[in-house]
Amino acid sequence: MLKVDSLHADIGGSQILRGVSLECGPGEVACLMGRNGVGKTTTLKSIMGLRDIRSGALFLEGQNLQGLAPDARARLGIGYVPQGRDIFPHMTVEENLRIGYVANGSRIANVKAALERIYALFPVLKEMLGRKGGVLSGGQQQQLAIGRALLTGPKLLILDEPTEGIQPSIIEEIGETIKLLRSSEKLSILLVEQYVDFCREVGDRYVAMDRGAVVSSGPIGALTDEVVKVHLQV
Numbered sequence: 001m002l003k004v005d006s007l008h009a010d011i012g013g014s015q016i017l018r019g020v021s022l023e024c025g026p027g028e029v030a031c032l033m034g035r036n037g038v039g040k041t042t043t044l045k046s047i048m049g050l051r052d053i054r055s056g057a058l059f060l061e062g063q064n065l066q067g068l069a070p071d072a073r074a075r076l077g078i079g080y081v082p083q084g085r086d087i088f089p090h091m092t093v094e095e096n097l098r099i100g101y102v103a104n105g106s107r108i109a110n111v112k113a114a115l116e117r118i119y120a121l122f123p124v125l126k127e128m129l130g131r132k133g134g135v136l137s138g139g140q141q142q143q144l145a146i147g148r149a150l151l152t153g154p155k156l157l158i159l160d161e162p163t164e165g166i167q168p169s170i171i172e173e174i175g176e177t178i179k180l181l182r183s184s185e186k187l188s189i190l191l192v193e194q195y196v197d198f199c200r201e202v203g204d205r206y207v208a209m210d211r212g213a214v215v216s217s218g219p220i221g222a223l224t225d226e227v228v229k230v231h232l233q234v
């Protein structure tokens with residue numbers, strides 16, 4: 001589904017990514033892990049076309065993404081939920097959701113059915129359709145951001161630290177949602193996540209980053225305590 005080959009990227013003259021490679025297969029949950037500041041978000045932004053890369057290659061279903069703007073990448077089927085969620089606080093839940101499908105309407109054949117599916121996944125959103133995004137709790141905002149991204153009709157969903165700053169019961173809900181999207185919708189998911197237990201729960205494979213480089217990767221079952229201790233534990 002997604003292949004990232006040896007990305008190098010600089011920000012303000014410093015090397016931020018030093019050869020990041022990763023893959024996410026069809027229907028797979030790939031966890032991109034690492035401590036604060038190692039380059040996880042920069043990797044995702046590079047995949048989305050929100051950040052320039054110095055070298056490296058990116059492919060979605062074999063198609064080269066080089067030179068494509070973020071909106072073109074979204075139309076090819078990448079849904080992106082940024083870190084911090086980025087919902088529109090002064091717009092209602094309904095308006096926030098609408099941005100998902102108008103932004104990318106052509107991929108969704110039946111908007112009504114797609115909305116019902118979102119409400120089934122996140123019943124709380126249906127209850128809050130008329131409320132402003134800004135009054136929602138962190139967990140509800142995360143659900144809204146995921147719902148909005150799903151309404152673009154993605155093949156690959158990219159989530160940047162969806163559990164950050166969210167209470168445990170909602171974290172569990174988000175974990176269940178990820179598992180459901182993978183199993184029932186065969187969605188591929190690239191998940192940036194610092195909670196090792198969460199990755200072990202929902203992930204198929206992992207990629208561990210440290211200081212801009214991949215230091216270990218493989219099936220999630222092969223993630224050793226040693227790697228966790230040396231590269232992931234805070």
Ligand SMILES: Nc1ncnc2c1ncn2[C@@H]1O[C@H](COP(=O)(O)OP(=O)(O)OP(=O)(O)O)[C@@H](O)[C@H]1O
Nearest residue numbers: 011012016034035036037038039040041042043083
């Ligand atoms: N706009 C920017 N200007 C300057 N430096 C930046 C910018 N964005 C990121 N960096 C630097 O690039 C490095 C990687 O940042 P990035 O946001 O990719 O890390 P991260 O792994 O996502 O961290 P976190 O877990 O805190 O979200 C950090 O050292 C950060 O300070």
Ligand SMILES: [Mg+2]
Nearest residue numbers: 040041042083
């Ligand atoms: Mg980040």
